[in-house]
Amino acid sequence: MKNTALTETHTALGAKMVPFAGFNMPVQYEGVNAEHETVRNAVGVFDVSHMGEFLIEGEHALDLIQKVTSNDASKLTIGKAQYSCLPNDNGGIVDDLIVYRIKENTYLLVVNASNIEKDWNWISNKNDAGATMRDLSEDYSLLAIQGPKAVEAMQSLTSHDLASIKFYNFIVGDFAGIEHVIISATGYTGSGGFEIYCKNSEVKQIWDKVFEAGADFGIKPIGLAARDTLRLEMGYCLYGNDIDDTTSPIEAGLGWITKFTKEFTNSEALKKQKENGVDKKLIAFELDERGIPRQGYDIVDGNGNIIGNVTSGTMSPSLGKGIGLGYVPTVFADVNSKINIQIRKKTIPATVVKLPFYKN
Secondary structure (H helix, E strand, O other), X not given: OEOOOOHHHHHHOOOEEEEEOOEEEEEEOOOHHXXXXXXXXXXXXXXXXXXXXXXXXXXXXXXXXXXXXXXXXXXXXXOEEEEEEXXXXXOOEEEEEEEEEEEOOEEEEEEOHHHHHHHHHHHHHHOOOOOEEEEXXXXXXXXXXXXXXXXXXXXXXXXXXXXXXXXXXXXXXXXXXXXXXXXXXXXXXXXXXXXXXXXXXXXXXXXXXXXXXXXXXXXXXXXXXXXXXXXXXXXXXXXXXXXOOOOOOOOOOOHHHOOOOXXXXXXXXXXXXXXXXXXXXXXXXXXXXXXXXXXXXXXXXXXXXXXXXXXXXXXXXXXXXXXXXXXXEHHHOOOOOEEEEEEOOEEEEEEEEOXXXXXX
C-alpha cells in the first residue's frame, strides 16, 4: 500500500483511512454529508496526490497527444487545460484525463491513480514519433481546494489574482511561500476552486498554510467519499464505474470531448457511432420514491425485464433523494423516460433526468 506525503497528517486529523487504487487514502473525517456541505457552501481540501502525472515534451509532443486522446489538443494555448480520454482499439476507453499545455512543446497529462501503469504503457506503445515522456507521479502531490469561498480564502497565499483564472485555465506561480506551483481552476466537484500541483517535499507546507488562510472561511479537510457524492451530483463520470475499457465515449455522453477534426486511436469507428447512433447510452436518473441506488443494482422496465445496471448511485446530500447513472438501451434514454431500479426485493420507480443533478 502506497502512502501520500500527507498520510500522517490525515491520520493525526482522525481520518478514516481505506485502501484506494493501491494507496492508503482518507475516505472521511467527520462524515460524508457534513464534508459534502462544506464544499458546496464554503471551502474544503482534498488530498488527491494518488493521481498520476506524465510530462510529454519535445517537438513531437503534440503529435503523440493528438494520436492518443479524443479531444483536440491543438486548441490548447499555454495556460489552458482540457478534459479528454484515451480511446482503446475496441471502442472502449483506456482512461479519462486532463491535458495541460505548460510551455510551447511541454504538456502535462493527469491520469487516474488506478491506471497509472496501464496508461503509461498504452501511451508509450503509441509513441513512435519519439516524444520525450517522463512519469512524475511518484514525485508530485495534488491538493484540490474546492468550494465557492476558495478564491477569497486562498487569495492571501499568492501574488496572482485568483479570481482572474478562468475555468480550465491555470498559472505557474507562487503559492503558500513556494515558487513554481501549478494553480489550476479545475476540480471534480462542480463548486469551483482550484487544484494545486507541487512537489511532495512542498505539500505539507502548502497544506498547513492553506488551513491557516482558510480558517475564517470554515475550511475543512474532505475525504474521498464526499468527493464521490459531489462528482455524482454533477454527473461527472468515474473511471471503473461509468466508463471503462468496454464503454465508448459516445455511449457515455462524452461526444463533446471526441473531436473528429483529427485522426486518433479508433476514431473511424467512433465517428460511425456518432453518425449512426449507439445501442445503449449512459443515463442520469432520480428515484421517484425513497431509496438509495447502488453500483451494480439492476435497472428494469415496466414488465420487470432487466434492461441495464446502475454504474454509480447515492443518496444526494444536496437534493435529499436517490440519484444515479447507468447504461440502458437508447429507447429508454430520453429525458423524462420512466425506468425502475431493483433495490433488493423492492422495485423503485425512477425518472431519467438531464444533468447535472445539482444546479447551484
